[in-house]
Amino acid sequence: KQEVTQIPAALSVPEGENLVLNCSFTDSAIYNLQWFRQDPGKGLTSLLLIQSSQREQTSGRLNASLDKSSGRSTLYIAASQPGDSATYLCAVPLLSGGYNKLIFGAGTRLAVHP
Amino acid sequence: DVKVTQSSRYLVKRTGEKVFLECVQDMDHENMFWYRQDPGLGLRLIYFSYDVKMKEKGDIPEGYSVSREKKERFSLILESASTNQTSMYLCASSHRQGLNTEAFFGQGTRLTVV
Numbered sequence: 001k002q003e004v005t006q007i008p009a010a011l012s013v014p015e016g017e018n019l020v021l022n023c024s025f026t027d028s029a030i031y032n033l034q035w036f037r038q039d040p041g042k043g044l045t046s047l048l049l050i051q052s053s054q055r056e057q058t059s060g061r062l063n064a065s066l067d068k069s070s071g072r073s074t075l076y077i078a079a080s081q082p083g084d085s086a087t088y089l090c091a092v093p094l095l096s097g098g099y100n101k102l103i104f105g106a107g108t109r110l111a112v113h114p
Numbered sequence: 115d116v117k118v119t120q121s122s123r124y125l126v127k128r129t130g131e132k133v134f135l136e137c138v139q140d141m142d143h144e145n146m147f148w149y150r151q152d153p154g155l156g157l158r159l160i161y162f163s164y165d166v167k168m169k170e171k172g173d174i175p176e177g178y179s180v181s182r183e184k185k186e187r188f189s190l191i192l193e194s195a196s197t198n199q200t201s202m203y204l205c206a207s208s209h210r211q212g213l214n215t216e217a218f219f220g221q222g223t224r225l226t227v228v
Contacts, residue, residue, distance in 0.1 A: 034216060043120075043204055044219040089157075093215055100208070100215050101147065101172070104157045 002027045002094050006105035013080055013112055021075040021108045023090035028068045035064055035075050036089045038107070044089065048075075080112045117141070120205050120220035127227050133192040135223055137205030144210035146188035147217075148172075148180065150201040157204065163188055164210055195227045 003026045013019055023033070031052045036044040048064040050057040050073065057064045063076040077084055089107040093100040121136035139146065147162040149172075159172030161180040169180050177199060181189045188207075192199055202224050208217040 032215060036219075041202075041222070041224065043118075043222040044206075046216055046218055049214075049216040091217070100145065100210065101159060101162055102206075102217055106156045 002030075002092060002103045004090060004092060004103050004105040006088075006090060006108050008108060009106065010109040011111070013110075015080060015082060015112055015114050017080050017112075018076070018078050019080055019110075021077070021088050021110070023073040023075070023105055025071045025073075025092050025103075028071050030068065030092045031095075032093065033064075033066055033073050034091050034102070035062075035073075036091065038087045038089060040086075047088075077110075080110075082112050082114055085110055085112050118205055118207055118218050118220040120203075120223050122223050123221060125223060125225045127192075127195050127225065129196060129227055131192075131195050131227075133195050133225070133227075135190040135192075135203055135205075135225070137188045137190070137207075137220055138186055139188075139207040139218070140186065141207060141218065142185065143207035143218075144185075145208045145215075146182065147206040147208075148178075148188065148190045149204045149206065150174070151204060151222075152201050160190065197227050199225065200227045201225060 005024045007022045034049045035047040048057045050066045061078040066073045087107040087109045091102040091104045118139045148160045149157045163169045163182040179191045205220040206217045
């Protein structure tokens with residue numbers, strides 16, 4: 001059974017710091033991994049989708065890496081800003097009878113203070 | 115811009131009422147999902163649909179039903195609303211298979227049952 005874990009659960013950093021959010025999964029037979037951002041009371045915004053054949057994916061100040069063999073992904077945020085404050089979730093698809101549905105981690109709640 | 119639109123941001127309903135939550139996507143996605151999100155419990159899958167008129171139960175289908183009469187629209191129905199169904203409801207969509215199964219979410223519906 002696929003399980004997704006995110007560490008740390010919460011993180012508070014001063015503005016300008018580079019930071020790393022961690023995501024681990026128990027079954028390495030995935031074909032992609034997706035990172036999301038969620039602001040309080042809002043829906044999820046897709047940040048990055050990294051394919052199983054890729055090692056990294058970048059979007060602006062965000063960089064996601066994937067190591068399937070070790071069951072880990074990291075989301076690197078460079079030069080953090082107060083506007084980055086949100087909850088970050090990772091998810092992997094579970095193939096079930098040919099249909100894919102997402103298995104989510106519990107998220108990392110990030111606070112960036114000025 | 116890709117779009118998943120939920121019909122309401124906030125809803126207040128009375129116990130015993132029949133409640134309809136609507137979701138529309140404009141990306142020609144085969145898959146559509148309904149999740150609920152509660153503090154400490156994360157995202158839990160209620161139902162998903164992989165094609166028109168097709169549906170599969172998720173992890174917590176009790177007290178809910180769904181309808182998918184058109185590809186772009188997926189409705190969640192609370193047959194007789196109860197206070198324990200007070201929650202944030204999130205709709206998502208994605209392509210069914212292949213490499214590009216990036217999921218997109220709506221803005222969420224905060225439902226309060228009184």
